[in-house]
Structure formats: C-alpha cells, structure tokens
Amino acid sequence: QVQLVQSGGGLVQIGGSLRLSCSASTDNLDDYHIGWFRQTPGKEREAISCITASSDATYYIDAVKGRFTTTRDNAKNTVYLQMSSLKSEDTATYYCGADRPRDVMSRLVVTCDESAFTIWGQGTQVTVSA
Secondary structure (H helix, E strand, O other): OOOEEEOOEEEEEOOOOOOEEEOOOOOHHOOOEOOOOOEOOOOOOOEEEEEEOOOOOEEOOOOOOOOEEEEHHHHEEEEEEOOOOOOOOOOEEEEEEEEHHHHHHHHHHHOOOHHHEEEEEEEEEEEEEE
C-alpha cells in the first residue's frame, strides 16, 4: 500500500500563495487517483480537488476554482496543490488522499469524495491571516 508524505503549508497572509506537496516513497502515484481535502475543527473533511490517475481530468469545488491548481510531477512521484489568492476561510488542515482504480477504465474518472479514498497523508496546517 502506498504511503503518502505531505509537505508545505504554514502561515500566509490573505492574498498570498502556498504550495502543498504529496509524495510517495513506495509505489507510483500515477497508479492512483489523488485528492486534496481539508478539515477545520468540528467539521467533516471535505474534498476540494482531485486528479485522475490518468491525469486527464482535475476537479475543483467552486470555493477554490480559479485559485487552486492540482498537478502531477511523475518524475518526482509527487502531486502538488498550488494555492493562490488565499482567503481566511482557506485556513484548515489539508490532507492528500489516494485511491487506486480497479481497472484501466476507472483511471479516467474519479469520485472526488472522502468516501472514495482510503489512503491518507499525515495532514498539514495552512493558516491564512490578515
């Protein structure tokens, strides 16, 4: 089973940018759908972006669309979440998740929902302040 290691995050001012990384030391991440999720205290973890194993499609929730970008670097076995124009409401703990498609066709479509992901990174805090 792939193990996900996250890096990035931290404290940033409103309007600033951060990049989160999700890497794996074992297994190839391009065998997996990768999702980015965030969670604030007292709330459920929500999916904010996903990228298919085929890398043909990415999904974003409306709250981050146009500000966040998910990309893969297969050479580095890493998936990135580039976050720009950050808002105070983006403050949360961010997680990456992995879901292995069961067949070739399943590589093309991802269910961008927490229930579809079973492998998780350790989480990283993002705090956006004035």
